[in-house]
Amino acid sequence: MKGLYKIGMVGLGSIGTRHLLNIVSILKERGISYTIDLIRSGIGTEPDSKVVQHINQVYYSYCFAPSDYDVIFVTNPTDLHYQTIQHFVEKTKHMFIEKPVFDKIDVSLETLHLKSDGVYYVACPLRYTDVIQYLKFKLNLSRVFCARVICSSYLPEWRPGQDYRKNYSAHKEQGGGVSIDLIHEWDYLCYLFGQPDEVLNIKGKYSNLEIDSDDLSLYIAQYPTMAIEVHLDYFGRQSIREVQLFTNDDTIIGDLINSEIRFLKRREIISFKEQRNDYQRKEISHFFDMMEGRVVNDNDISTALDTLKIAKEGKRK
DSSP states (O other): OOSEEEEEEEOOSHHHHHHHHHHHHHHHHHTOEEEEEEEOOSOSOOOOHHHHTTOOEEESSGGGSOSOEEEEEEOSOGGGHHHHHHHHTTTEEEEEEOSSSOSOSOOOSGGGOOOTTOOEEEOOGGGGSHHHHHHHHHSOGGGEEEEEEEEEEEGGGTSTTSOGGGSGGGOGGGTOSHHHHTTHHHHHHHHHHOOOSEEEEEEEOOSSOSOSSOOEEEEEEEOSSOEEEEEEESEEEEEEEEEEEEESSOEEEEETTTTEEEETTTTEEEEOOOOHHHHHHHHHHHHHHHHTTSSOOSSBHHHHHHHHHHHHHOBOO
């Protein structure tokens, strides 16, 4: 176990702030010292006092940032991820990259010059929820005939106090749109069932939201012994985030908002009472375990890019 981690944070929006506070909590719990630098554009809002107290240095250009980081956390807008990895790959041993990995799929991983001994992990936090972990390890998923997934919520209510029209989610060129903004669903589906053989996708802008990105994306996926339906939208006025599994014996609902599993036929409910930061914290802890060689990297850049290709374009046989 390393005695001190030198950490850089590229970008510090809401998710970057959450990660930073979880990093601090986890490393203190493990008895590991750390320094945290911010590398930012300077055009965002200033970090608040609960963040500032943990910051060592602030750099406004990657050129001035040190070249001996243990890990860089890439939490800036999606359309900047590829360039950020290129700029910092020689300045750090490892990287944690916020999802989605990129905004485009026609990219070359070879030109990133990733280090063979580096951990390059792409965030996939819903895998760490009690709901998905229960489905993965407590159910016999080979007995599922069909799955139906829905993530429906109202974009203007995502970030209280912010104008949704000015956020990256509203703009296609910044990596917005439900297909990749809600890539969580395809990530956990691939985690549970593997890669599908074929995926058909219909997407577009259908609501009256003032955005130029896709607000609806529908998929039908074919597996060797099952099929999956996926519904993603930005305009649902009552939030729903569920995976529904249809088997010979029961219909099982994994409710990610209410953190519970419901068996409809046998009328049983398993409630976990999990909060959002619980699974976000598990992910950061798991990432440090990867860096320390305790567990393998189960969502590297190549794997995340394969998931992104499905989310953006579907998949043809």
